[in-house]
Amino acid sequence: MKNELKIFLTALSFYTRVPVGNIKGWSERMLNKSTRYFPFIGILVGGVGALVFTVFNLYLPVSMAVILSMVSTILFTGAFHEDGFADFCDGFGGGYTPEKILLIMKDSRIGTYGSIGLISILGAKFITLMHTDAMRIPIILIAGHAFSRVFPVLLIYTSEYARLDASSKTKPVGKADSLFSLLFAVLIGSAPLIFFGWHEIIIVVALLMSTSFFFRNYITRKLGGYTGDVLGALQQLCEVGFYLAILACENCL
Numbered sequence: 001m002k003n004e005l006k007i008f009l010t011a012l013s014f015y016t017r018v019p020v021g022n023i024k025g026w027s028e029r030m031l032n033k034s035t036r037y038f039p040f041i042g043i044l045v046g047g048v049g050a051l052v053f054t055v056f057n058l059y060l061p062v063s064m065a066v067i068l069s070m071v072s073t074i075l076f077t078g079a080f081h082e083d084g085f086a087d088f089c090d091g092f093g094g095g096y097t098p099e100k101i102l103l104i105m106k107d108s109r110i111g112t113y114g115s116i117g118l119i120s121i122l123g124a125k126f127i128t129l130m131h132t133d134a135m136r137i138p139i140i141l142i143a144g145h146a147f148s149r150v151f152p153v154l155l156i157y158t159s160e161y162a163r164l165d166a167s168s169k170t171k172p173v174g175k176a177d178s179l180f181s182l183l184f185a186v187l188i189g190s191a192p193l194i195f196f197g198w199h200e201i202i203i204v205v206a207l208l209m210s211t212s213f214f215f216r217n218y219i220t221r222k223l224g225g226y227t228g229d230v231l232g233a234l235q236q237l238c239e240v241g242f243y244l245a246i247l248a249c250e251n252c253l
Helices: 002-015 030-054 062-077 081-095 100-106 112-130 134-148 150-158 180-197 196-223 228-252
Strands: none
Touching: 002 030, 002 134, 030 062, 030 134, 030 150, 030 196, 062 081, 062 112, 081 100, 081 112, 081 134, 081 228, 112 134, 112 228, 134 150, 134 180, 134 228, 150 196, 150 228, 180 196, 196 228
16 A cells, blocks of 8 residues: 555656655656556546636636636646647657657757647637536546546557657656556546546547547657657647537537
């Protein structure tokens, strides 16, 4: 139990800005095991966004409550995945070889592709949530953040880490651990779906599985595998895809 707590705290410190102090006995193996908690971290992130939305929606227009909830999740994670998405857009938008893609993604500066991509992804989240039933936004945020994090985990277990040489690794990246970790992540990330109808679940799963499949094929063809930025980009795409799928289902009813 004590070791499992360390693994969870590793995930919390790596995927959020929550201070957890020094973790004794930290190792790369512990980081790999912490991927099992990635969707659970999503529940926490979504819970923060849901709480902020619920409170501010009592006193402010829905649009302001949505924006503040988005800001709260970004602050909670330190824009971890948004930064990855921006780097992904810059790297894959401006790089034509694996070496060039990795080099661009390592650059801390944001470029044109990254700026456009970040504005587009944040705008898509805001507009989609704005057109969703306001009463459902809290649970949509929790489920969207949790379930979207299942697919980067699946990518880790079905792809190779794209590392041409030691210098291409700019930050620690969790890798595949065990079948238990994979099943645990899928179970936790899928749990919030119980609050949705079967037709919504089917549409969400179909859309995100398709997105993940084509995304995996694309990054494998261009880069040969995944990086931390690639995982962050997939999470962002799946999160937006989740919101779009729910909105589409609401409009079809």
